[in-house]
Amino acid sequence: MNGLFLATVFHLSVAFFLLGMGWRCLGWLRAPVPLKIPLTPGPKTRVGVAARLAGETIAFRSLFRAAPGLWVVAWLFHLSLVLLLIGHFGGLVAPKFSQRLLGLTAEQFTAQAQLSGGAIGILAAASLLGLLLRRIASKPLRAISTAGDFFLLLLLLLIVATGLAMRFAGQIDLREARAFVSGMRDFKSAVPSPDSVFTTHLLLVCALLVYAPFSKLVHMAGVFFNPALNQTNTPRERRHIGSGLGPARVVFPPAKTP
Amino acid sequence: MPTITLSGRQFEVDEDGFIQDPAQWDDAVANGLAAGEGITALTEDHWKVIRYLHSYYTEFGSAPMIRKLCKETGFNLKTIYQLFPTGPAKGACKLAGLPKPTGCV
Amino acid sequence: MKPALPPVPFTPGASAANRAHRAGAKFLAPLGLPVDLPPDWQASALRKLDELCQQNRALPLYLDSCVRCGACADKCQFFLGTGDPKNMPVARAGLLRDVYRRHRTMGGRIVGALGGGEALTEQKLEEWYVYFHQCSECRRCAVFCPQGIDTAEITRAAREIMGSIGVATKYVTEVLKKVHEVGNNMGIPEAAWRDSCEFLEEEMKEETGIDIRIPVNGEGAEVLLVPPSADLFANPDTMIGYAKLFHAAGVSWTTSTYAGEAGNFGLFLNHEQLKLVNRRIVDAARRLGVRRIVMGECGHAWRAAQAFMDTLNGPLDFLDPPRPEHICEFAVRMMEERRIEVDPAANDGRKVTYHDPCNLARAGGLVEEPRQILRAVVRDFREMAADTTRGRTFCCGAGGGMLADELMDVRMKGAKPRMAAFQASGADHVATPCAICKAQFAAAFQYYKIDAQVVGVMDLLGRAIVIRN
Ligand code: SF4
Ligand code: SF4
Numbered sequence: 001m002n003g004l005f006l007a008t009v010f011h012l013s014v015a016f017f018l019l020g021m022g023w024r025c026l027g028w029l030r031a032p033v034p035l036k037i038p039l040t041p042g043p044k045t046r047v048g049v050a051a052r053l054a055g056e057t058i059a060f061r062s063l064f065r066a067a068p069g070l071w072v073v074a075w076l077f078h079l080s081l082v083l084l085l086i087g088h089f090g091g092l093v094a095p096k097f098s099q100r101l102l103g104l105t106a107e108q109f110t111a112q113a114q115l116s117g118g119a120i121g122i123l124a125a126a127s128l129l130g131l132l133l134r135r136i137a138s139k140p141l142r143a144i145s146t147a148g149d150f151f152l153l154l155l156l157l158l159i160v161a162t163g164l165a166m167r168f169a170g171q172i173d174l175r176e177a178r179a180f181v182s183g184m185r186d187f188k189s190a191v192p193s194p195d196s197v198f199t200t201h202l203l204l205v206c207a208l209l210v211y212a213p214f215s216k217l218v219h220m221a222g223v224f225f226n227p228a229l230n231q232t233n234t235p236r237e238r239r240h241i242g243s244g245l246g247p248a249r250v251v252f253p254p255a256k257t258p
Numbered sequence: 259m260p261t262i263t264l265s266g267r268q269f270e271v272d273e274d275g276f277i278q279d280p281a282q283w284d285d286a287v288a289n290g291l292a293a294g295e296g297i298t299a300l301t302e303d304h305w306k307v308i309r310y311l312h313s314y315y316t317e318f319g320s321a322p323m324i325r326k327l328c329k330e331t332g333f334n335l336k337t338i339y340q341l342f343p344t345g346p347a348k349g350a351c352k353l354a355g356l357p358k359p360t361g362c363v
Numbered sequence: 364m365k366p367a368l369p370p371v372p373f374t375p376g377a378s379a380a381n382r383a384h385r386a387g388a389k390f391l392a393p394l395g396l397p398v399d400l401p402p403d404w405q406a407s408a409l410r411k412l413d414e415l416c417q418q419n420r421a422l423p424l425y426l427d428s429c430v431r432c433g434a435c436a437d438k439c440q441f442f443l444g445t446g447d448p449k450n451m452p453v454a455r456a457g458l459l460r461d462v463y464r465r466h467r468t469m470g471g472r473i474v475g476a477l478g479g480g481e482a483l484t485e486q487k488l489e490e491w492y493v494y495f496h497q498c499s500e501c502r503r504c505a506v507f508c509p510q511g512i513d514t515a516e517i518t519r520a521a522r523e524i525m526g527s528i529g530v531a532t533k534y535v536t537e538v539l540k541k542v543h544e545v546g547n548n549m550g551i552p553e554a555a556w557r558d559s560c561e562f563l564e565e566e567m568k569e570e571t572g573i574d575i576r577i578p579v580n581g582e583g584a585e586v587l588l589v590p591p592s593a594d595l596f597a598n599p600d601t602m603i604g605y606a607k608l609f610h611a612a613g614v615s616w617t618t619s620t621y622a623g624e625a626g627n628f629g630l631f632l633n634h635e636q637l638k639l640v641n642r643r644i645v646d647a648a649r650r651l652g653v654r655r656i657v658m659g660e661c662g663h664a665w666r667a668a669q670a671f672m673d674t675l676n677g678p679l680d681f682l683d684p685p686r687p688e689h690i691c692e693f694a695v696r697m698m699e700e701r702r703i704e705v706d707p708a709a710n711d712g713r714k715v716t717y718h719d720p721c722n723l724a725r726a727g728g729l730v731e732e733p734r735q736i737l738r739a740v741v742r743d744f745r746e747m748a749a750d751t752t753r754g755r756t757f758c759c760g761a762g763g764g765m766l767a768d769e770l771m772d773v774r775m776k777g778a779k780p781r782m783a784a785f786q787a788s789g790a791d792h793v794a795t796p797c798a799i800c801k802a803q804f805a806a807a808f809q810y811y812k813i814d815a816q817v818v819g820v821m822d823l824l825g826r827a828i829v830i831r832n
Contacts, residue, residue, distance in 0.1 A: 322555070
């Protein structure tokens with residue numbers, strides 16, 4: 001497929017994703033937090049709040065306490081996503097830099113990219129399948145799952161599957177892929193897409209990026225805005241100025257004074 | 259508002275069967291409501307509790323503290339529950355024509 | 364150790380028939396709520412939802428960012444007890460989320476089906492009414508949710524929306540009406556209030572031979588004590604505990620018949636009532652000229668006071684320090700300053716455990732003080748299992764405006780996890796500083812045929828405190 005076209009679609013998708021997420025965050029930010037509602041016992045300092053949020057977003061602390069089995073799968077899935085993101089960036093967008101950073105030869109670098117990419121891809125696929133099976137197999141989970149939940153899992157599975165296909169079935173030429181990505185990055189040439197699987201992979205990612213701001217994927221940003229987690233537990237140390245939720249209306253006979 | 263008919267008279271009651279207007283209350287009301295609270299026949303002991311509750315309500319505008327009820331009638335809480343299986347705040351107050359005590363109890 | 368109570372099977376609709384009595388005009392009108400469902404009720408409910416989304420960040424945030432992982436599902440005592448899938452916090456929130464996605468989000472409008480949206484129909488409203496009154500706003504789900512989603516906020520919003528179209532429970536609105544007209548939840552008028560206090564004074568005189576006062580509307584006292592009015596009806600020993608504590612510590616205090624209620628049922632209905640009820644305490648404290656507000660043994664009262672009072676009706680700079688204090692904090696301070704002495708022998712023979720009221724633990728940050736007191740006044744103090752205490756405490760099963768008789772079935776089912784933990788502890792007394800918990804425990808002990816007693820922390824302190832003339 002035409003490289004310039006793909007590049008345009010991809011860049012637009014990324015822009016859409018960023019703007020969309022920003023717009024969702026702005027939407028939340030526009031609404032005030034009228035009351036102090038931190039979950040207690042909770043941190044009393046900003047540092048403590050940062051630690052609480054870090055614990056939730058890096059270690060999934062609450063999930064660990066809630067459901068250790070799910071925690072393993074969910075944490076591995078998110079970990080693989082992050083690693084894949086780093087890997088794609090390091091291996092395709094900035095290969096020279098990454099190679100130098102790792103201190104490897106070109107061959108070594110390619111070999112390790114193939115190896116780690118494949119391994120993490122399998123991990124992502126396995127954990128996604130686990131999440132999907134869980135949604136299907138468990139009665140309570142089936143009851144709470146929406147069409148959107150399955151759609152997202154399937155979309156992600158397809159993305160990972162096409163990625164793995166490039167790696168294992170008909171080895172993609174990394175040099176071609178890099179050339180395409182750098183062409184895309186710089187908008188300067190119209191390098192054609194290496195193959196149709198690559199094109200599919202990329203377009204699916206674009207679909208995910210565009211869908212994300214409308215979906216539960218906003219949780220990646222939302223958790224940081226959650227007053228139950230990000231407020232300090234200091235209602236009595238400092239006055240929390242809430243917004244006015246309209247003036248109180250009094251319809252009672254005048255109260256007796258004590 | 260639901261109503262009930264006791265010995266030919268109509269009373270407005272709330273969802274739980276408490277009569278709405280304590281001024282309408284008399285012995286016939288207590289007798290009429292007893293069966294619904296799991297009491298076969300009102301004895302002197304029942305009446306002691308009922309009369310105390312009603313007179314306290316008439317004077318103070320609310321049910322007395324449960325401990326005061328026990329002390330003034332000479333019955334401990336267990337006895338009161340034996341007399342009124344649904345308890346002092348439900349059965350006893352209902353028979354005495356008080357509005358249902360609600361709040362955090 | 365007795366076996367834990369058996370788990371309940373997953374049963375759709377299991378709890379659908381358990382509804383609270385609807386409030387009629389008599390209780391809605393005084394609160395400024397419409398007495399009938401307005402003809403355009405759908406539109407006005409959606410407007411209210413819109414309004415709330417613009418006024419409270421948590422609401423749209425929680426509706427948007429739930430990932431339906433289900434981690435919260437088996438954390439709610441009402442799901443554990445009833446097995447009704449709609450009592451899973453995620454599904455409960457889903458009742459509002461469905462409507463929100465359909466009407467408020469672009470995603471919902473564009474990709475309707477994928478967004479999982481549903482219209483606000485009469486049937487939906489009925490589901491809201493049932494299941495948003497089977498949530499005690501206990502926040503236990505939030506503790507386990509990886510996003511920290513607090514379904515209690517969603518329940519509060521749903522109830523506020525319903526209230527705005529005249530749909531509310533009789534229990535909550537009747538209590539609020541009494542607060543405004545009489546000054547407390549029980550509706551105890553001043554004469555009865557005074558009579559009850561005098562009665563308890565006599566009781567204490569008989570017991571100790573000393574005049575221990577329970578002052579009423581006393582001006583210029585150091586402390587305004589705000590108890591739940593239930594203490595003056597059903598929990599006399601808690602009341603006696605407060606009195607002995609202030610007496611022994613030599614701190615002048617008073618109760619107020621204008622603010623004779625610690626509890627704030629506004630928390631269970633809408634923001635306006637939350638603020639109005641809360642203001643009564645501040646106004647009473649100002650008029651009586653006290654220097655401190657001390658909150659009595661009521662769970663959600665502490666949330667409304669410690670977390671919201673300053674925001675809603677502050678600044679509280681006429682107080683010193685400018686914040687409300689909890690009776691347990693006060694007692695601990697008195698113990699630490701050696702202004703009171705206790706003798707735990709007075710409570711010998713009691714095996715006591717502590718139940719954390721949800722609002723104290725998860726919304727008020729008060730977990731250590733009651734334990735400090737109990738350790739000092741009881742020799743056999745034991746904890747229940749760690750995953751049922753402190754921040755992870757189970758709700759007693761009747762908080763959040765659920766302590767209505769007609770909800771007894773779901774209340775007793777919701778009490779199950781707590782009862783199981785209590786039985787496993789081997790205690791024969793549970794101490795808890797909350798009037799709702801006390802009433803619920805008494806009922807649940809009877810229901811589950813557990814031979815045990817529920818008491819206040821102040822009850823035990825009152826027995827152990829050394830009284831001198
Ligand atoms: S734990 Fe949180 S994110 Fe998961 S389903 Fe429950 S509310 Fe949603
Ligand atoms: S706040 Fe409590 S009662 Fe309500 S859904 Fe969450 S766990 Fe259940």
